[in-house]
Amino acid sequence: MARKLFPTPTDCETAFYDALERADLKLMMAVWADEAAIVCIHPQGPRLAGMTAIRESFADLFSHGPNGTVQVSELRNQLSQTLAIHNVYETFLVKNNPAANNAPPILATNVYLLTPNGWRMTLHHASVAPRGTVAEEQGVTRILH
16 A cells, blocks of 8 residues: 655645544554654654654554544754755643643654655654743743753
8 A cells, every 4th residue: 555645744744643643543543654763752752763753652642542632733844856854842631631721832853854755754743832821921031051
């Protein structure tokens, strides 16, 4: 069976979040590039490198089935001919758990590569935003570190 073609990075990202909401492991893995260098970092989790580690992490995450929705906002992106970088806020709305819906947003960076089979994800790095964070709360500041 042929893999789904994602003609744009946005199509690939839409499929990623659709798979996340539906707890669809097959669709989730179709989003990822077939490369050893792919990386996924879940909030407060270790760096997972390679298809096997990423598949196992999402299989575990999806083991209880769909559990809510994710709202993606404040897209900031960079696009070249073969590489796209998207930085977004993710807000999770969990079914039957109102307390979880008060959690701060997740800051995520998604990187996509144009492959012979269309656009594919090569990196998903997500981290919990500081408490009290709302989209675009900081404006433009310069912090050197």
